[in-house]
Every structure is written in structure tokens, then in C-alpha cells.
């Protein structure tokens with residue numbers, strides 16, 4: 461499993477969302493796990509001109525220059541410096557997946573709420589849309605499938621699709637359909653996922669947000685059981701893993717007691733660990 465990680469994608473200042481420092485925690489967790497076969501790949505930060513494929517260029521410039529609020533609602537230089545690396549990880553992973561016809565991982569979060577000229581809800585730039593459009597501009601894809609299994613609605617992804625009049629992206633977002641455990645039970649989540657996977661079968665690239673926040677115990681989720689989460693990843697890898705595919709971390713907000721950050725975040729790390737183990741077991 462290729463993982464497109466650089467330490468620069470981690471914003472070290474304390475942010476209201478744990479997502480900004482999650483890449484470092486998951487990568488060190490996976491390194492210590494003998495069920496995960498991981499190969500860390502470096503990459504170049506993405507150019508603002510590429511980010512501007514999916515965003516208002518003035519918005520991109522102003523956020524990177526700390527003149528406009530980022531998705532955390534701050535003008536933190538630390539966050540601004542990390543942004544070309546978070547989206548850069550996604551773009552590099554997508555390019556690698558396409559050139560090598562492989563499923564790979566971008567340990568990133570904080571994309572799907574970012575709209576064309578506005579960041580929100582911990583999302584500054586929409587790395588999903590930047591990666592999709594960059595690959596389309598490079599003539600590497602005709603169609604891209606986004607299966608967004610974060611707990612929340614990918615409003616930013618839909619906003620950019622509408623704004624740029626894009627009809628070649630299949631977008632399936634869990635958060636538009638499921639809001640609690642009752643919505644998702646009795647096979648309803650599995651039926652939705654099955655239809656979403658089916659609709660993406662003829663895509664040239666799959667972007668899969670394997671969010672940890674739909675979990676039943678997540679304070680911002682409360683939708684899927686541990687078993688459903690695992691079956692979700694298995695279904696995507698088994699049925700779409702033969703295509704170029706990039707999966708990422710998206711949200712996850714459970715916290716428990718512990719002396720270290722990794723111990724406090726263990727419920728989230730356990731969910732991402734399971735996704736990485738399934739990747740290794742199913743796709744190598």
C-alpha cells in the first residue's frame with residue numbers, strides 16, 4: 461500500500477479539529493502494525509495554479525497568504541503552509557494511481573466542505589475536486605467517481621461541480637442520506653453503498669473518503685457499527701480496487717482517556733487501522 465505522506469502536511473498548531481494532525485498519528489500507527497504493508501511515498505506540494513482549477517484564484521491566493529480565513533476560521537500561517545501538502549498528497553496519489561493502475565492511500569482530511577471561494581467546517585481547499593480536475597486537465601481521466609463515506613454531506617464538492625458545470629464526476633455522499641443509526645439500519649446503508657459502487661464502475665479514477673466519523677460512537681456521527689464500517693471498506697476495495705483508486709481519512713472525532721495523543725485518539729486510529737489492514741489484505 462503506497463501512502464503519500466510528508467510531515468509538512470501536518471499543521472502542528474492546536475486546531476479545533478483533530479484532522480490536521482491525524483496524518484502523523486496514523487502513519488506512525490500503521491508503521492507499527494504487522495498486518496499493514498505500507499510504503500511511504502514523497503511528493504511535491506501542489507502549485508496554487510492547480511488548486512485554482514477547483515477554486516477562485518483570488519480565494520486561493522488570499523488563504524495561502526493568511527489574508528482570508530482558512531477552513532478552521534483562522535489565519536494561521538501553520539495551516540496555510542500545510543495546505544499545498546494536503547491537497548498535494550491527494551493530487552500525487554491520484555496521478556500515481558492512474559499511471560500505475562493501483563489503489564493507494566492519501567492520509568488526508570479536510571476537503572469536502574470547501575466550496576469554490578469559501579472554506580468551512582475544517583476544510584480550506586477541496587482536494588477531492590482539485591485532484592479530479594487536475595487529472596481531467598491532464599487527460600488522464602474521462603470520468604471520476606467520488607464515494608464520500610465521511611458522516612457529513614460533501615456540500616463543497618457539489619458546490620464546485622455546479623459552479624464549474626462539471627458533469628463527468630459521479631458524486632455519492634453518505635451525509636446526504638444518513639443522519640443517524642436508524643437511517644442506516646436494515647440494509648439501507650449497504651443498499652446505498654451498493655448503488656454508489658455500481659454507478660462508479662465505469663469511472664477511470666475512484667476517490668474514496670473512508671471517514672471514521674460515521675461510527676456509532678462518534679460524537680459527530682452515530683450512524684454505522686464497527687462491523688458496518690469494516691464491510692463498507694471491504695465492499696469498496698473488493699469491487700472497485702481493480703481501478704485506480706485513492707482513499708483518504710476524512711473525519712473522525714472520538715476521544716478517550718490517555719496520556720498521549722495517540723492513546724486519546726485510539727478509537728479513531730483503530731478505525732483507520734482496519735481500513736489500512738483491509739487494503740493490505742485485499743489489494744496488497
Ligand SMILES: [Zn+2]
Nearest residue numbers: 610611612711
Ligand atoms: Zn465529517
